[in-house]
Amino acid sequence: MRDLFIIKAEPFEYFSEFEEFEEESSLEFTDQEIHSNLSRPVPKTIARHNTDLDAPYFGGNFNFLYNGGANEALITFNTYLSYRKNYSEAEKRNFINNLKRAADVWDAAAEVQVRDINGNYNDKIKLRFKLNIVRDSKNSNKKTDVHPTGSRSTWFIGKGRETVMRDLNAFIGSSRNVLVHELGHVWGLMDEYDARWIEKKLSLGHVGTSSPLVKDKKAIMNEGYADEIGNTGEFRGRYFKHFGRALLNSFWGLKNNVIPIKHNGKVVSRTVQGRIVLLKKDIAGSAPLTNDILPFNPRFTAIQVAKK
Numbered sequence: 001m002r003d004l005f006i007i008k009a010e011p012f013e014y015f016s017e018f019e020e021f022e023e024e025s026s027l028e029f030t031d032q033e034i035h036s037n038l039s040r041p042v043p044k045t046i047a048r049h050n051t052d053l054d055a056p057y058f059g060g061n062f063n064f065l066y067n068g069g070a071n072e073a074l075i076t077f078n079t080y081l082s083y084r085k086n087y088s089e090a091e092k093r094n095f096i097n098n099l100k101r102a103a104d105v106w107d108a109a110a111e112v113q114v115r116d117i118n119g120n121y122n123d124k125i126k127l128r129f130k131l132n133i134v135r136d137s138k139n140s141n142k143k144t145d146v147h148p149t150g151s152r153s154t155w156f157i158g159k160g161r162e163t164v165m166r167d168l169n170a171f172i173g174s175s176r177n178v179l180v181h182e183l184g185h186v187w188g189l190m191d192e193y194d195a196r197w198i199e200k201k202l203s204l205g206h207v208g209t210s211s212p213l214v215k216d217k218k219a220i221m222n223e224g225y226a227d228e229i230g231n232t233g234e235f236r237g238r239y240f241k242h243f244g245r246a247l248l249n250s251f252w253g254l255k256n257n258v259i260p261i262k263h264n265g266k267v268v269s270r271t272v273q274g275r276i277v278l279l280k281k282d283i284a285g286s287a288p289l290t291n292d293i294l295p296f297n298p299r300f301t302a303i304q305v306a307k308k
């Protein structure tokens, strides 16, 4: 399935950060004008290796591929498993299985809907999350450092800090739901739990104790993932905003999507607007809610990119 997607997604087009900014700074209508027989122009392809897409947490790292015009985008975490001890084959199998199932929980949990100039949201791009275990650590976005269960103090405190940022640290016995939360960091998300959680003071990427998000207990990056029975830890639209903004950027230059912002009759900026819509409510994969649960869980999470 993954191979099929890759084939479909070719040819790759690589943009460096710099090139991408250049692309974004000007509107290009040429495609539409030259090929006037096209009913509508196609969004740009985005292919980024080792990116966090300007996520809230700088420790995120993954590959991002959007084949311009497709109805899904691919977020891949390539990881090399580094075992700190000689674990049994059964233990390793169990760990890999949990990590794969954790990625499956994220897969297709949300979609990005792009607004057109008439206010419709017909362009829907599903976010596909994939785990890919690589044999050569050079091909990994992050190494997954698999520690013996209960060995926290030996690596998590002290000089391990840098390691936490660079690697995904886990225990050989980490549950699927714990790994769902840890993958959230790989996608560039911050911890949201409050001060009574010991991990917080060791967390490099936390929303901060004054953030209202610490009250959103059910969320996956908060305490929600800890429910291993009902799997009630919930997704939030905010977790997908950076993916959404990246996708909105691929719609720059499309007359159907670029909205001029006017002030006193003059165009002062332009935006491409969209929204995140959850396709899964929670880790269990329950159907998404169809109403707002404010303030933390609106049905639609608005996103936009703007340029002068």
Ligand SMILES: [Zn+2]
Residues within 6 Å of the ligand: 181, 182, 185, 190, 191, 203
């Ligand atoms: Zn965390």
